[in-house]
C-alpha cells in the first residue's frame with residue numbers, strides 16, 4: 001500500500017470515525033489492562049484512545065506503510081504509556097505463549113485470509129485470564145442487512161481485494177474456543193463489538 005493510499009484510507013474513514021467509530025473504540029479500549037497486543041493496528045486509529053489500566057502496548061500490522069503513520073501518532077501520546085510497533089502477520093505472531101493480558105483487534109478480521117488461524121494465534125499469546133476485545137464490521141445481524149452484506153460482498157471484495165463484508169466474526173471467535181462475555185451491535189448491525197475471555201472465569 002502506497003503512502004497516498006494510506007492517506008486516502010484515513011480521509012475515507014474520517015467521517016465514520018467522527019460520528020460513530022471513535023465512541024465505540026473508546027468504550028472498547030477502556031476495558032484493556034496490563035500488557036496489550038493490538039493486531040492490524042493500521043495507521044493507529046486507536047493509539048490516542050487507550051484509557052484502560054495498561055502497562056504498555058505492542059502493535060503489529062502487515063503493512064510497513066501503515067505502521068509509519070502509527071508510529072507518528074504514537075509520538076503524540078508518548079508518556080501516557082509505552083508503545084511499540086512492528087511488522088507481523090496476525091496468523092503467525094512472533095510472541096511467546098501466554099504473554100499478553102489483552103489483545104485488541106479493530107476492523108481487522110474482515111481482511112485476514114485465515115481468520116481461524118489468527119484466532120488460534122491470539123489464543124496462544126493470551127494469558128489464561130486474558131481478554132480479547134474486538135470491533136469489527138460483520139455480516140448483517142438481521143435478515144435485511146444480512147442479505148445486503150451478502151449481496152454487496154462480491155463487488156466489494158473485487159474492489160478491495162482483501163476485505164470480506166459478510167464475515168460472522170463473533171461465531172468464529174466462539175468456535176475458536178473463546179468465551180464471549182458481551183457483544184453490541186451498531187450501524188444497523190454491521191458493526192459489532194465483541195468482548196471475550198480466553199477461559200471462562
Ligand SMILES: C[S@@+](CC[C@H](N)C(=O)[O-])C[C@H]1O[C@@H](n2cnc3c(N)ncnc32)[C@H](O)[C@@H]1O
Pocket residue numbers: 039040041042043044045046060061062063066088089090091105106107108111112113
Ligand atoms: C481496515 S484496516 C484497520 C486498521 C485499524 N485497526 C483501525 O481500526 O482503523 C485493517 C488493517 O489490518 C491489517 N491486516 C490485514 N491482515 C493482516 C494480518 N494477517 N496480520 C496483520 N495485520 C493485518 C491491514 O494491513 C490493515 O492495516
